[in-house]
Amino acid sequence: MIAYNRNSCPRNENDCNRLCCTKIEKFNVAIGKTQILQDVNIHIHCGELTALIGTNGAGKSTLLKAILGEVEHSGRVKYFDAKGVRGGQLSIGYVPQYLNFDLSTPTSVLDLFMACTTKMPSWLTSSQSIRSRVSQSLEKVKAEHLINQRLGALSGGELQRILLALALDPIPDLLLLDEPVSGIDQNGLELFYNIVSELRQNYDLSIILVSHDLGLVEKYADRVILLNKTVICNGTPREVFNDDLTRKQFGMLLQQQNTKGKTRSVAERSGF
Amino acid sequence: MLDWWYWMVSLLLPFQWVEHTFMKNALLAVLLATPLFGILGTMVVSSRMAFFSDSLGHGAFIGITIGTIVGGLSPLKGTIIFSVIFAIIITVIKNKSKTSPDTIIGVFASTAVALGLVMMSFGGGFNKFSSFLIGDLLSIAPLEIIMLFGVFVGVILLWLVIFNKLLIISINPSLAGSRGINTLFIEILFSSVLAVVVAMTIHWVGLLMINSLLVLPAAAARNITINVRQYHFVAVFSAIFSGVTGLILSYYLNSATGSTIVLISAMLFFATFTIRGRFVN
Numbered sequence: 095m096i097a098y099n100r101n102s103c104p105r106n107e108n109d110c111n112r113l114c115c116t117k118i119e120k121f122n123v124a125i126g127k128t129q130i131l132q133d134v135n136i137h138i139h140c141g142e143l144t145a146l147i148g149t150n151g152a153g154k155s156t157l158l159k160a161i162l163g164e165v166e167h168s169g170r171v172k173y174f175d176a177k178g179v180r181g182g183q184l185s186i187g188y189v190p191q192y193l194n195f196d197l198s199t200p201t202s203v204l205d206l207f208m209a210c211t212t213k214m215p216s217w218l219t220s221s222q223s224i225r226s227r228v229s230q231s232l233e234k235v236k237a238e239h240l241i242n243q244r245l246g247a248l249s250g251g252e253l254q255r256i257l258l259a260l261a262l263d264p265i266p267d268l269l270l271l272d273e274p275v276s277g278i279d280q281n282g283l284e285l286f287y288n289i290v291s292e293l294r295q296n297y298d299l300s301i302i303l304v305s306h307d308l309g310l311v312e313k314y315a316d317r318v319i320l321l322n323k324t325v326i327c328n329g330t331p332r333e334v335f336n337d338d339l340t341r342k343q344f345g346m347l348l349q350q351q352n353t354k355g356k357t358r359s360v361a362e363r364s365g366f
Numbered sequence: 367m368l369d370w371w372y373w374m375v376s377l378l379l380p381f382q383w384v385e386h387t388f389m390k391n392a393l394l395a396v397l398l399a400t401p402l403f404g405i406l407g408t409m410v411v412s413s414r415m416a417f418f419s420d421s422l423g424h425g426a427f428i429g430i431t432i433g434t435i436v437g438g439l440s441p442l443k444g445t446i447i448f449s450v451i452f453a454i455i456i457t458v459i460k461n462k463s464k465t466s467p468d469t470i471i472g473v474f475a476s477t478a479v480a481l482g483l484v485m486m487s488f489g490g491g492f493n494k495f496s497s498f499l500i501g502d503l504l505s506i507a508p509l510e511i512i513m514l515f516g517v518f519v520g521v522i523l524l525w526l527v528i529f530n531k532l533l534i535i536s537i538n539p540s541l542a543g544s545r546g547i548n549t550l551f552i553e554i555l556f557s558s559v560l561a562v563v564v565a566m567t568i569h570w571v572g573l574l575m576i577n578s579l580l581v582l583p584a585a586a587a588r589n590i591t592i593n594v595r596q597y598h599f600v601a602v603f604s605a606i607f608s609g610v611t612g613l614i615l616s617y618y619l620n621s622a623t624g625s626t627i628v629l630i631s632a633m634l635f636f637a638t639f640t641i642r643g644r645f646v647n
Contacts, residue, residue: 162544188544195537198646199412202593206537209530210545217408217529217598244592244646245537 114140114175116184116268116300121169123153123160130156132324134169138268138300138317143291145305145315145331149343152322154304155191158270161302162188173267184268187261191272191304193253197246203256204228204241211263235259235289250274251282255289262293269293271303283307287314308335368394368508383617388504392623395506396609398514399567400579400627402521404605406560407584408597409529412536417468418456418557420577421475422564425452427482427573429565430498435485442510445565452478453561457554501572503613503623510566517566521559528552533594571624579624582631583608589638590645604634 121134131153138144146154160167173184207228208216214224225241232238235255240248248256254274261269271290278286291314294301305311311318311331318334320327322343327334334340368391375390384390410419426449433444456474460467486492497505531552534542542549560580568576587600612627619626 164540164543190540193538193541196412196414198588199537200588200591200593200597200646201533201537205533205594209533213530215526215529216533216594218526218595220595242593 114173114267114298114300116140117172117174118161119170119172121157121160121167123156123165123167125165129323131160131167134321134324136302136319136325136328138302140300141294141298142316143294143301143303143314144317144319145303145311146319146321147305147308147311147334148321154321155272157321158188158272158302158304161268161270162186185264185266187266187269189254189257189261189269189271191274193257195245199245201245202241203232203237203243203245203248206245206256207231207260207263210260231259231263232256234262234293236285249282250277251279251286254278254282254286258286258289262297265297265299267300269299269301271301273303273305273307283310290314368511383614388506389613389617391506391508391511392503392613393610395503395511395514395570396613396627397606398511398518399563399570400583400605400609401602402518402563403579404583404587404602405521405525405598406563407580407582407605408587408601409532409536409556410560410580411584411588413532415557415560416577416581417471419560419564419580421456421471421478422449422453422557422561423568423573423576424475424478424482425449425561426565426568427498428452428478428485430495430568431482431485434495435488442566442569445568446562449561449565450558453557454554457557458550461550461553497572498569499573500622501568501570501575501624503570506570514566517563521563524555524559528555532556571627572622575624575628578628578631579605582628582635586631586635586638589635589642592646604631608634 116138118134118136118138121131122129123131134157136144146157148154156165159165160169161171171184204220204225205216208214208220208224211228211231212224214221229238229241232241235258237252237255237259240252240256243252245253245256258271273283273286287310290301290303293299294316303315305315312335315331318327318329318331319325320334320337320340320343326343327337327339329337371394372387372390375384375393384393410416426445429445429448430441432448433439433441436444439447452474456471460470463470486495531542531547534545534547535549535552539549564576564580571579583605584597584601586604587597591597591600608627608630612630613623615621615630616623616626
């Protein structure tokens, strides 16, 4: 099934002599008899935004969950610090695709942060120092005005930024982001990419982002990985998008990106 | 033991309804038990455990039966032990199996009641159990109040330690897992405490009413609050308010105390329900 000609795809196997990096080695995931991921090897440098793209069911979300340890898998994640020495325990921040919760819950953003990052019971008190700490966390994602907002009253994009701020407290070595397929407007999405791309520069973070918006990937990502059960293509956005394999898998989507004017006719022809 | 309380009540509340010692005892019990219901209720409602807490009453039922029929185990001890075992079993199975939680709880609750009823029919008559169904708050003894005070202190201390974790679990268990919280352990701890409180108070409130006391104050509070602190404050306040008002009313109306308290709670719920639009957007 994966009998693609891999030579046409640029392979970047730079070793990390100077920068810190994370290596994902030989990841295999099988649920029952279905092989979902096969021999996935990924090499991520700090300070880079790596976008993970692929069709539905390609195993993108599963890969994130396997890295998190939520899904049973074989293979290892290795973390090296700037000197190339094997680092200690890798700390991972994770922003899920959805957060399923009761929208009527009487919990504010401040409560959620207190519960996740402090030992002070949120029903008892919220001291000024905690409040200002949470406010600083929220500033990173441009959401400090939402501190007293009820969780259920947040929009999809706002909630995603709050979850991002939570994943950044404390600052992790590796940040995994699973972008929602729907529920966030284009402006919210653009803002999110902006914030993530700022974070990467300011905190020297390694970021893996599962993305569905190829336009934004092209604009913001440093590296793109095309996944379909295994890594099919790995390189800069330009390299990957110009690759034959990517074109084969995403033919229609890419066409939409390149020729926005013709989008409608393409979509109509393919029965959308 | 409670002389200081009797003295204080006579001094501060020179009313007819607290002239009798049993009413002074009942008042103290209400003041200790209702805040507990309010506090624990917040997480019962947030974690959608209303059906679970209802089933705890049924689990306690076996304990009562065994404690009453089999010698050597006081009804109170029997109730506490069986309620806790019952709560732990349900929580573990709920976490380990893929069957939906309400099915599992339903299976266990009905088994418990059936088992209790069958044992009761061997034990000779159902009469002495009717007080457990309806409850008798006025029968509370000073020693039981002291024990209740111990539970009260224990729950507050525990709430200081585990509340944050419970809150995250109630919002989303996966989120809790990703923050390194042992969700099963915390859930077992919470359901066991719930079981102890239910077992301690079921004699006074009654099997039929106990769950309403847990659910109603928190449900009323949810209608008009937007953060955790308000939620706790309003839940505890409405629990104490309905407890004391219900006790006084039941004295003058000569009605069952537990049920009168529940009716007041229900009224608070409907009142807050109608005005919730002004508080929660």
